Amino acid sequence: MINHFRDEMPRPIIGVAHSMGCAQLVNLSIIHPRLLSTLILFEPVILEAAFGGPNPGLHSSLRRDIWPSRELAEESLSKGLRKWDPRARERYFKYGLRNVPTALYHPSDPNVGPQAVTLTTTKYQESWSYFTPNLEPEHLDRLLLPDWDGEKQRPYLFSRPECWSAMTNLPFLRPSVLWVFGGKSFLSLPEAQEVKMRITGTGVGGSGGVQAGKVEKAILKDGSHMLVFEKVGWCSGTAARWIQKWFNEWLVDEKFWTEYRSRHSDGEMLRFSKEASMVARMPVGTKRGEVLKGKL
Structure with a gap:
């Protein structure tokens, strides 16, 4: 797609992601090593091992997802979004809610109503993004779960294999990376930060990692996993400083490639x-x- 629209998408292309989106950009960069020139990854869900506790999709699957009006929906949702930056909250209300009818709800249903609104992304789709059920017999694993690890994932009732494959791929990551962690996030404990800093870009085909100056981290001391919605100013400033530093280096590399002639x-x-x-x-x-x- 980018090749098709290359006139509208000039290089360099910077990858910015939050949470599970970080795993998607890491894996994309493995498939296309020079597509994204640098990555800014906020609060990555990139894991060596699963956390204990309830299924992460449980809360989403049980949440309320239909309201008689947009006003009532915003009033209800505001309680859980009270820490968000007002601009982020406003955009969530604008794009995260939609009027009926939908595939799940129709205004002819007396429990719905003509002015009802629901979630743009259904609660079930959100829940599925957190886990993939493993419900079939083991002899079908070769067909249904070829990208699931035989020891860490296939034995369990549900998983999300992208998070583990991204961790496995970190040594081979070509773009430079700024990791951004929330100091109060259970997903970004010091040992999890250390592993990412130690292995990112250090393998064959990788950027060279921390030693080559291609991997750095930033920590918001009081930041949660939702820091991109709660601390917009800090996040944007942190990203801007990285981009400025990285862009100057990118210009040097581009000059080399412009002048280089193979022997x-x-x-x-x-x-x-x-x-x-x-x-x-x-x-x-x-x-x-x-x-x-x-x-x-």
Whole structure:
């Protein structure tokens, strides 16, 4: 899609995500290593092991999702969103609610009413985003669960495999990364932060990680998992500072690629260069700097 609309989506493209969206951008960057030039990942749900406790989709599946009017819906929802920045809350009301009819609710139902509003994303769709039920017999795992880990996921009644695959992929992440954590978030305990900082970008094909200056973190001391909705100013300022630092480095790299000419071939990329011809005569296992009857 980006290639098709490339005239409207010029590089560099920056990936910004929150919560489970961080896992999606990490996995996208594994599929297309140079598509996103840098990532800003707020409160990532990228895990080594599952947390204990109730199914994370339980609360969503039990929430109220139909109100007689928009005014009553906003009044009801405001209680749970009282810590949100007013601008975020306003946009949630604008885009997170919709008028009936929907596939679930029709105004002809006496329990609904003609002025009723419901959630734009149904509570069931939201719940499914938190867990995928594992309800079929094990002999179907090869067909139904090919991307589920055989030890950490397939034995259990539900999972969300993207969160674990993203953790596995972190060493091979090519874009630079700013991790942003909430100091009071149960998803961002110090040990979870340390693991991400230690492994991100350190594998083959990765950015080089912290040691190469490609991975950093920012912590909002009193921030919760919902910090992007509650502390909009801090989050945007943190992102802006990272983008400014990263963009200056990106310009240097772009200048290199603009001026670089490969020594593999002639100027038209049709024939070996002299250096490539010499390399072709060298045996397997020849190291950089070693030559046979000549210099590169």
